Amino acid sequence: MVSGRREPGAAVGAPLRVHGPAGPWRRIGHALREQGTVLVYGLLDDWIPREPHTAGLRQLLGREWNRYETMAVAAVRDRFAASRCLIKHVAGYAVQAPPHTVELAYKPGGRPYLRGCDQLDISLSHTGDLLLLGITRRGGVGVDAEPADRQTLLSGSERRFWTPHEIEALAGVGEADRPRQMVRLWTLKEAYSKAIGQGMRFRFNDFGFPLDGVVPRVLTPHGLTGTGDEWSFGSARVEDKYTVSWALHDAGGAGGTAARLDRGLVEALTAVPVR
Numbered sequence: 590m591v592s593g594r595r596e597p598g599a600a601v602g603a604p605l606r607v608h609g610p611a612g613p614w615r616r617i618g619h620a621l622r623e624q625g626t627v628l629v630y631g632l633l634d635d636w637i638p639r640e641p642h643t644a645g646l647r648q649l650l651g652r653e654w655n656r657y658e659t660m661a662v663a664a665v666r667d668r669f670a671a672s673r674c675l676i677k678h679v680a681g682y683a684v685q686a687p688p689h690t691v692e693l694a695y696k697p698g699g700r701p702y703l704r705g706c707d708q709l710d711i712s713l714s715h716t717g718d719l720l721l722l723g724i725t726r727r728g729g730v731g732v733d734a735e736p737a738d739r740q741t742l743l744s745g746s747e748r749r750f751w752t753p754h755e756i757e758a759l760a761g762v763g764e765a766d767r768p769r770q771m772v773r774l775w776t777l778k779e780a781y782s783k784a785i786g787q788g789m790r791f792r793f794n795d796f797g798f799p800l801d802g803v804v805p806r807v808l809t810p811h812g813l814t815g816t817g818d819e820w821s822f823g824s825a826r827v828e829d830k831y832t833v834s835w836a837l838h839d840a841g842g843a844g845g846t847a848a849r850l851d852r853g854l855v856e857a858l859t860a861v862p863v864r
Contacts, residue, residue: 603825604628604721604833609635610678610688621683626725628732628835629679630827633718636671646670648689649677668720672713675720676701683709683724700786712783712835719831728819728840731784733776734833737826741771750775752797754812762800769832773824774798776834781807781822784836798822 605616607629620627638646647654650673660666673693680703681688692704703709712723714734723730741747743759751759755774762770777798782791796815797808805822807815824834 601626601628601821601823601835601837603823604630604827607631607635607675607679610674614682617679617682621724621726625727626723626730626837627679627683628833629675629722629724630734630833631671631675631720632828633668633671633720636674636720637667638670638674641666641670649674651689651692653693668715672715672720675722676711676713679722679724680706680709680711683726696786698786700783712780714779714783714833716831719827719833721827721833723835723837725837727837729784729786729838731780731782731836732833733779733783733835734827734831735772735776737769737772737830737832739772739775739832740768741775743767743771748794750778750793752794752808752810752812754808754810755797758800770800772832773801773834776832777805777822777824777836780834780836784838 601624602620605620605627607613607617608631617627617629640646650657650670653669653673657666657669660669674688676693677688677691680691684691684706691706693701694704695701701711701713703711708726710725710729712730712732714721714732716734717736719734721732721734723732743751743756748756751774759767759770774797778793778796781796782793795810797810797812798805799808801824805824807820807822809815819839821837821839822835824832827833
């Protein structure tokens with residue numbers, strides 16, 4: 590189950606669990622209709638195909654069948670199949686099409702997108718036995734998930750992941766709560782970098798987020814606001830053991846789905862005026 594409160598200012602609710610191809614789908618449909626965005630998660634056992642070498646799975650995977658068959662490690666093969674089943678069933682439900690007709694393609698860097706469905710943007714993350722998917726028709730989306738008990742340090746070389754403002758804020762947090770705050774900040778950074786299509790090409794100490802309890806937004810290295818109201822963010826705890834975060838760029842529900850990086854933040858990161 591999802592536990593913990595929804596982040597202040599989050600534009601969408603916490604991720605909804607889908608237990609497999611049978612759903613439930615009603616809440617997914619409601620979120621897509623009302624908000625244009627939905628966050629969905631499943632566990633591997635919900636989505637690993639029970640009969641992995643059937644014609645049905647081959648039809649569902651389509652062009653990725655050969656890639657699936659050449660994976661030598663069973664756990665990797667199972668995760669791959671489960672994640673594609675989740676994406677295709679959720680996306681198929683969103684566009685009211687059979688899952689096997691949904692075709693995945695990949696952008697440079699490996700980010701998946703839905704071929705022929707430019708009105709939808711998707712983002713996938715997985716860790717442990719968790720699969721997390723964000724899907725939106727409003728603009729761009731990024732999601733990330735990490736074990737909630739991941740041990741992240743604020744010393745030595747790991748400081749390269751945090752801005753001066755974040756380091757100062759984290760230093761004022763008690764040691765017992767600091768790991769939770771750091772995992773949350775990390776997943777927000779990952780989600781935002783995915784939403785803008787940059788992966789880890791921007792250094793994580795060049796942009797940051799406020800600690801829990803403050804409306805989440807992108808901050809410059811010294812704590813100034815780095816994005817506008819078209820961006821919204823949130824975090825939640827899932828299944829009592831994962832921290833998940835999301836970043837949503839609202840383009841008004843029309844036009845292209847590519848999220849745009851705020852002009853001021855681009856200039857701050859690159860020190861080159863945007864023209």
